[in-house]
Amino acid sequence: DAMVIQNPRYQVTQFGKPVTLSCSQTLNHNVMYWYQQKSSQAPKLLFHYYDKDFNNEADTPDNFQSRRPNTSFCFLDIRSPGLGDAAMYLCATSRVLSGSTDTQYFGPGTRLTVL
Amino acid sequence: AQSVTQLGSHVSVSEGALVLLRCNYSSSVPPYLFWYVQYPNQGLQLLLKYTTGATLVKGINGFEAEFKKSETSFHLTKPSAHMSDAAEYFCAVIGPGGYQKVTFGTGTKLQVIP
Numbered sequence: 041d042a043m044v045i046q047n048p049r050y051q052v053t054q055f056g057k058p059v060t061l062s063c064s065q066t067l068n069h070n071v072m073y074w075y076q077q078k079s080s081q082a083p084k085l086l087f088h089y090y091d092k093d094f095n096n097e098a099d100t101p102d103n104f105q106s107r108r109p110n111t112s113f114c115f116l117d118i119r120s121p122g123l124g125d126a127a128m129y130l131c132a133t134s135r136v137l138s139g140s141t142d143t144q145y146f147g148p149g150t151r152l153t154v155l
Numbered sequence: 156a157q158s159v160t161q162l163g164s165h166v167s168v169s170e171g172a173l174v175l176l177r178c179n180y181s182s183s184v185p186p187y188l189f190w191y192v193q194y195p196n197q198g199l200q201l202l203l204k205y206t207t208g209a210t211l212v213k214g215i216n217g218f219e220a221e222f223k224k225s226e227t228s229f230h231l232t233k234p235s236a237h238m239s240d241a242a243e244y245f246c247a248v249i250g251p252g253g254y255q256k257v258t259f260g261t262g263t264k265l266q267v268i269p
Contacts, residue, residue: 046198080164082245082259083199130198143189144257146198 043067044147046131052153053121061116061150063131072114073144074106075130083130089114090136118152126154157182157248161260169268174218174233176263178246181227188229189247189257190220199245205229216240241267 044065053059063072071090075083087096089108103125105117118125128151132144162177180186187206191199203214210222216239220231229246246260 044198080243080262080264082261085256088256128196132199143201143204145201146191148198149196151196 044131044133044145046129046147046150048150049148050151050153052155053118054155055123056120059118059121059152061118061129061131061152063114063116063147064112065131065133065147066112067133067135067145068111069133069135069145070111071134071136072108073132073134074104074114074116075132076125077128077130077149086116121152121154123154126152128152157186157258159246159248159258159260161244161246161263163263164261165264165266167266167268168236170238171235174231174236174240174265176231176244176246176265178220178229178231178260179227180229180246180248182248185224187249188220188222189249190214190218190229190231191245191247192216193243193245193262195242202231202244236265236267238267238269241265 047062073088074086077083086100108114128149130149131147134144135142158181160179189204190202192202193199202218203212205212205222213219218233243262243264245262247257249255
């Protein structure tokens with residue numbers, strides 16, 4: 041089945057130790073998103089790629105970076121995780137044609153723990 | 156600018172009872188509306204969506220929602236709650252016409268009591 045895959049599902053890292061989360065998709069969607077979701081809150085958009093164009097949200101800390109080497113893969117890099125970065129990280133994709141936005145499809149998420 | 160309000164952060168229903176989760180939106184143009192469900196430690200799963208056409212939308216797991224423009228509402232309903240419906244539900248809106256980001260509501264946690 042076509043889908044959005046995130047690896048790993050659970051990630052434990054140490055305070056200040058860089059970590060990379062992975063997302064891949066078989067939907068061939070041109071837009072990929074990274075969200076941060078803390079307990080009992082709505083997902084918060086960190087940034088997205090529209091094709092190869094990177095779009096950062098104004099309030100996303102510099103500690104968070106992203107890479108999209110090709111259509112299928114997108115990575116979230118946290119350069120120096122702090123305790124406050126412990127959260128669920130969700131990847132989503134959508135198809136945008138002629139500037140019109142379509143449904144976002146989400147992966148299962150990666151639960152990040154910072155010790 | 157658009158916004159979404161979900162009334163009730165927690166809703167409890169008895170198994171077999173009607174489920175009603177409320178969502179009101181604010182948008183200057185007719186929006187696209189979505190309901191997502193999230194089970195513990197899972198991503199968001201699309202339940203249903205409204206873009207254009209029929210205002211009563213049927214989704215997965217027996218859920219449906221009705222777009223009411225006059226009330227700016229998109230409430231989610233299910234006639235008979237099942238234990239497996241216990242989850243968090245998010246209403247979301249996208250403005251049509253050009254690339255738009257999703258605006259999520261704050262979520263409603265549904266508890267189903269046996």
